[in-house]
Structures are given as structure tokens and as C-alpha cells.
Amino acid sequence: xxxxxxTASEKPKxxxxxxxxxxxxxxxxxxxxxxxxxxxxxxxxxxxxAFGLPLIVNSPTWLHIIVLIYFYAYLTTSWNMVGGFAGVxxxxxxxxxxxxxxxxxxxxxxxxxxxxxxxxxxxVLSVVAGVLIGLPTFKMRGAYFALATIAFAEGFRVMVENIxxxxxxxxxxxxxxxxxxxxxxLANFMFSGKEPYYYIIxxxxxxxxxxxxxxxxxxxxxxxxxxxxxxxxAMALGVNVSRAKLVAMAMSSFLTALAGTFYAQFxxxxxxxxxxxxxxxxxxxxxALIGGRGSIxxxxxxALLLRPVSDFSRIYFSDSLPGLHLIIYGVVLILVMIxxxxxxxxxxxxxxxxxxxxxxxxxxxxxxxxxx
Amino acid sequence: xxILEVNDITMRFGGLTAVDHLNLHIDEGEILGLIxxxxxxxxxxxxxxxxxxxxxxxxINFCGEVINKQKPWTLCKKGLARTFQIVKPFAxxxxxxxxMVGAFATTDKTEKAREKAMTVLDTLNFTDKMxxxxxxxxxxxxxxxxxxxxxxxxxxxxxxxxxxxxxRPAEVDEVVGVIQHIRQQGVTIFVIEHIMRAxxxxxxxxxxxxxxNKIAEGTPKEVASDENVIKAYLGAEYGIS
Numbered sequence: 001x002x003x004x005x006x007t008a009s010e011k012p013k014x015x016x017x018x019x020x021x022x023x024x025x026x027x028x029x030x031x032x033x034x035x036x037x038x039x040x041x042x043x044x045x046x047x048x049x050a051f052g053l054p055l056i057v058n059s060p061t062w063l064h065i066i067v068l069i070y071f072y073a074y075l076t077t078s079w080n081m082v083g084g085f086a087g088v089x090x091x092x093x094x095x096x097x098x099x100x101x102x103x104x105x106x107x108x109x110x111x112x113x114x115x116x117x118x119x120x121x122x123x124v125l126s127v128v129a130g131v132l133i134g135l136p137t138f139k140m141r142g143a144y145f146a147l148a149t150i151a152f153a154e155g156f157r158v159m160v161e162n163i164x165x166x167x168x169x170x171x172x173x174x175x176x177x178x179x180x181x182x183x184x185x186l187a188n189f190m191f192s193g194k195e196p197y198y199y200i201i202x203x204x205x206x207x208x209x210x211x212x213x214x215x216x217x218x219x220x221x222x223x224x225x226x227x228x229x230x231x232x233x234a235m236a237l238g239v240n241v242s243r244a245k246l247v248a249m250a251m252s253s254f255l256t257a258l259a260g261t262f263y264a265q266f267x268x269x270x271x272x273x274x275x276x277x278x279x280x281x282x283x284x285x286x287x288a289l290i291g292g293r294g295s296i297x298x299x300x301x302x303a304l305l306l307r308p309v310s311d312f313s314r315i316y317f318s319d320s321l322p323g324l325h326l327i328i329y330g331v332v333l334i335l336v337m338i339x340x341x342x343x344x345x346x347x348x349x350x351x352x353x354x355x356x357x358x359x360x361x362x363x364x365x366x367x368x369x370x371x372x
Numbered sequence: 373x374x375i376l377e378v379n380d381i382t383m384r385f386g387g388l389t390a391v392d393h394l395n396l397h398i399d400e401g402e403i404l405g406l407i408x409x410x411x412x413x414x415x416x417x418x419x420x421x422x423x424x425x426x427x428x429x430x431x432i433n434f435c436g437e438v439i440n441k442q443k444p445w446t447l448c449k450k451g452l453a454r455t456f457q458i459v460k461p462f463a464x465x466x467x468x469x470x471x472m473v474g475a476f477a478t479t480d481k482t483e484k485a486r487e488k489a490m491t492v493l494d495t496l497n498f499t500d501k502m503x504x505x506x507x508x509x510x511x512x513x514x515x516x517x518x519x520x521x522x523x524x525x526x527x528x529x530x531x532x533x534x535x536x537x538x539x540r541p542a543e544v545d546e547v548v549g550v551i552q553h554i555r556q557q558g559v560t561i562f563v564i565e566h567i568m569r570a571x572x573x574x575x576x577x578x579x580x581x582x583x584x585n586k587i588a589e590g591t592p593k594e595v596a597s598d599e600n601v602i603k604a605y606l607g608a609e610y611g612i613s
């Protein structure tokens with residue numbers, strides 16, 4: 001086993017104590033340590049940059065665009081728990097955004113409940129919806145599952161568009177709901193500047209990424225991956241595939257609903273066509289597929305690459321070519337699926353690995369040079 | 373003690389009767405071979421025992437408990453593991469990852485599962501390939517991976533469905549050694565196999581089925597000289613030699 005192969009593996013932590021050649025083992029350990037340090041330094045600087053960004057970027061337009069990038073990275077990471085790990089392709093996650101947005105907005109407009117509490121209530125309602133959608137649809141495979149989820153999402157949108165009053169609750173049908181910007185402040189989840197929203201969505205993104213990291217290394221993560229790839233084999237190995245998928249769906253719908261509330265408070269106006277739109281559902285899947293389904297970095301990478309395309313095409317071509325961004329997404333998706341079917345994170349991770357290995361080699365050579 | 377008892381099970385798929393009133397039993401610590409021509413119902417019998425199909429009639433008893441309608445994952449946790457004739461590796465994942473999925477059957481902790489998986493890989497001389505993606509393995513290694521995954525669930529009874537098909541003679545010998553080693557660790561083994569040399573060498577007892585019916589049962593020697601078995605499966609030359 002050479003040092004290079006060892007560091008190329010995903011788990012540098014498991015040092016093989018009984019390696020046959022001790023010298024090589026020590027060498028590979030050194031490489032692993034260097035790589036670990038580089039990773040940590042890089043992660044810390046990215047975090048620092050992310051937290052300091054509003055100090056550099058003053059333009060509200062730019063901040064708005066960046067907030068939406070994080071928002072979509074968050075949504076896609078939440079989606080990834082089902083769409084990535086569990087190996088199915090849900091195309092109706094806008095339902096959960098809608099449930100989150102409408103729950104918190106109706107509660108705060110009619111009953112004065114803080115949107116933070118409404119956010120949690122929306123999350124719980126969304127879990128119920130997610131499980132109800134998941135129970136019948138997880139028995140379907142491939143395109144049938146995707147179509148069924150689209151049907152649920154569109155059905156929900158049509159219902160919301162046609163309901164003015166649901167019992168005592170004023171849904172206001174196709175006209176949507178406006179949140180009057182009266183009581184600014186953290187308790188009301190309402191701010192005049194963009195910066196607070198920026199930090200809230202950044203923290204939400206970090207939280208969901210951390211959660212994903214833990215899940216991918218837990219029993220649930222292994223079970224989801226196994227069940228997604230070879231359900232029969234997974235079942236024979238003790239995996240209750242349907243249950244694992246339902247748990248993933250419940251988490252995913254809860255987290256997606258939180259994003260719905262965030263969006264409602266960010267734009268202060270929701271209506272069925274914008275919040276429960278098929279476009280959003282598709283965009284999430286596009287971002288995941290292009291960035292890399294089932295990986296942790298994939299959704300963030302996809303959002304970083306694709307959201308600017310969407311925003312700039314809206315800014316510059318919305319009069320002449322509305323929907324241009326979806327065409328660009330389509331072309332990019334086709335190219336990625338042909339040349340990098342596992343998403344752009346894979347080649348980038350390879351390049352990154354290569355660079356870090358080179359760096360480690362250089363560093364080791366210098367140490368040896370100094371010692372001799 | 374009888375670890376598995378199959379009492380008069382019948383499995384019908386529409387008009388086709390794949391397994392017809394089959395009776396067999398396995399004692400703890402034994403290696404039982406199941407042989408028969410293609411389409412005799414061997415894999416269907418396996419699938420009934422492993423919980424993939426619920427038999428149309430009859431009763432399956434595992435460790436004193438009727439398990440007819442139980443799901444594969446429940447059975448696996450009770451100590452009944454199986455491999456697949458057509459291998460089903462988690463192809464995009466490493467060998468270690470594959471085996472860890474099995475190891476999670478008896479633990480919730482990732483580190484514990486990793487340790488257990490490493491032990492299993494070690495027993496099967498598989499450690500050198502643990503970082504290779506399962507999709508890139510040779511057929512012999514894929515079969516070995518099937519065994520490793522099943523073994524990681526810490527079974528009491530291991531069902532092996534043609535784990536030697538498609539292997540070279542030297543590889544067959546190696547797998548025979550591995551299976552004997554597994555038995556020494558106290559695992560009862562039920563094996564479907566077409567390679568007669570291997571199944572004769574391994575089994576304590578052999579059951580022969582044909583068109584879903586049991587046509588013979590006994591020690592390898594008894595079965596090999598049974599007239600029905602020679603006619604249905606082995607061929608005349610085998611009987612003479």
C-alpha cells in the first residue's frame with residue numbers, strides 16, 4: 001500500500017495498525033495528517049470568508065443574490081437526504097416549501113404567532129405531509145416515483161390556488177399573502193436590511209450540512225445508500241429499506257419547510273405560483289444532479305454554479321428571453337450527465353486531492369531535507 | 373438441535389408450482405447441501421426461507437419459531453443471512469462500505485461496525501481490497517464480497533446460493549476452505565451448489581430436489597449412488613465412477 005493510495009481513500013482516519021511495511025505506514029500517516037490540516041485550514045478560511053462577506057459586499061442586490069444561493073444550497077442539501085442518499089428522484093419538494101411558508105405566515109398574520117414558532121409548526125406539518133406522500137410512493141421505482149411526487153406538488157398548488165378560506169384560516173387563494181413590514185426585529189423574523197437574512201440562512205446552511213455529514217457517516221446513511229443502490233441485497237442484510245426512506249423523507253420535508261418560512265419572511269409576499277412552483281422543484285433537482293447527488297459538497301457546488309446563471313439571465317434577458325436559465329440548466333445538465341454522470345463534485349474532488357497530495361509531498365521533502 | 377425445519381412447504385407462482393411439499397431440516401453446526409437441475413426450485417426454496425416470498429402452504433421453523441411471514445430484514449437480525457446467486461454488490465461503494473452495511477445489523481455505532489467489518493475482511497483474506505469499489509471487483513471477489521457481507525451480520529444460519537459458480541478450480545478450493553472455516557466458528561451452513569466436487573467435499577448431508585420435489589436425501593456417498601439422482605441430475609457417468 002503506497003502513501004498515495006492511502007490518502008486517496010475516503011477515510012484517512014482508519015490507520016492500519018498492522019500494516020506490513022511500517023515505514024510506508026508512517027509515511028502515509030504523515031500524508032493523512034497534512035491533508036487533515038489542509039482541510040481544516042481551508043474549511044476555517046471558507047467559514048471566515050462566509051461570515052465576513054457582508055462587510056465587503058454592501059450592495060443589497062448582490063447580497064440578495066448571495067442569500068438566494070445559500071437558500072438554494074440549503075434546499076438542495078435538504079432534498080439530498082432523499083434524492084441523493086436514498087437514490088430516488090423526488091420532484092415535488094415545493095410542497096414542503098409551501099407548507100412551511102403558509103403555516104408560519106397564516107399563523108403570524110391571523111394569530112400574531114412569531115414566525116419562528118410558525119416555522120417549527122410548519123416543519124411538523126410538513127413531516128406529516130412527507131410521510132403521507134412517502135408511504136404510497138416509495139413502493140414505486142424510477143420515473144414513476146418522480147411523476148407521483150410531481151402530481152402531489154401540483155395537486156397541492158391547485159388546491160391552495162382555489163381555497164380562500166380553510167375553516168378559520170385565510171389562505172387567500174391565488175392572490176397570495178402579503179406580510180406588512182411593521183414590526184421589524186429578530187423576534188418577528190423581519191428586518192429592513194439584507195444582512196440579518198444573510199446570517200440566518202448561512203447558519204441554517206451550516207446546520208443542515210453538519211447534519212448531512214453526520215447522517216452520511218451513521219447507520220442511517222449506510223442504510224439509505226445501500227437501499228438506494230440494491231434494495232434486495234440491503235433487505236437481506238437487515239435493512240428495512242422503506243423505513244429508512246421514510247425517516248429520510250421526514251427529515252428532508254421538515255428541513256425544507258423551514259426554508260419555506262425563511263423565504264416568506266425574506267420576500268414578505270407569498271403566492272401559490274411562486275412558492276409551490278414546479279420550477280423550484282425542478283431547479284433543486286437540477287442543482288443536485290449537476291453538483292453531485294448523494295455527496296455533501298455537491299448541492300453547495302451546484303447552487304454556487306447555477307444560481308448566478310439564473311439570476312443574471314433574469315436580470316439581462318427577462319424581457320427578451322424569459323426562462324432562458326432553464327434552457328441553460330438543461331444544456332449543462334445534458335453535458336454533465338454525458339461526461340460526469342456523478343456530478344461536478346467528483347472531478348473537482350479529484351483535482352483537489354491531487355493538489356493536496358502534491359502539497360503533502362512537497363512538505364515532506366522539505367522536512368526530510370531539513371533533517372538531513 | 374434443529375436450527376431450521378421446513379415442513380411441507382409449497383410455493384406457487386400463478387399456475388407454476390416451483391416448490392412442491394418440500395420437507396427438510398438442518399441441525400446446528402451442520403453443512404447441508406441442496407442440489408438439483410436448473411429450475412428445480414432451489415433458489416425459490418431459499419427465497420422462502422429467507423423471507424423474500426411467503427410460502428403458499430406449509431411452515432418454516434427457525435430456532436423454534438415459525439418465520440413464514442417475516443420480512444428479510446427481521447430474519448437477518450434473528451441470525452439468518454443469505455447471499456444471492458446473481459451478485460448484488462453496492463457497486464459505487466468500497467468493499468469495506470459494503471461489509472459495514474451488513475455489520476450494522478448488530479450494532480448502531482459506526483466505529484463498531486467498521487471494526488466488525490475489518491475482522492470479517494481479515495478472516496476472508498480480503499483486507500487488501502477493502503478500499504476498492506465493489507463495481508470494479510472480479511467475479512470471484514464479488515462472490516467473496518457476498519459471503520463477507522452476509523457473515524458481517526453475525527448469522528447463526530448462512531444460506532449460500534451458488535457462491536462458487538463461475539470460479540476457476542483453484543478459486544473453488546479457496547472458497548471451500550473459507551466455508552469450512554466459517555463452520556468451525558459455529559455457523560450452520562445451507563448451500564446450493566452446482567459444482568459437485570465442492571458440494572460433495574463440503575456437505576455433511578445432501579438434499580436433492582427435482583421439479584420442486586425432494587427425490588433423495590443422505591450423505592454425499594448415498595446421494596451419489598442413488599438411482600433417481602443419477603437419472604435426474606448427475607448423469608450415468610457419475611454413478612459409475
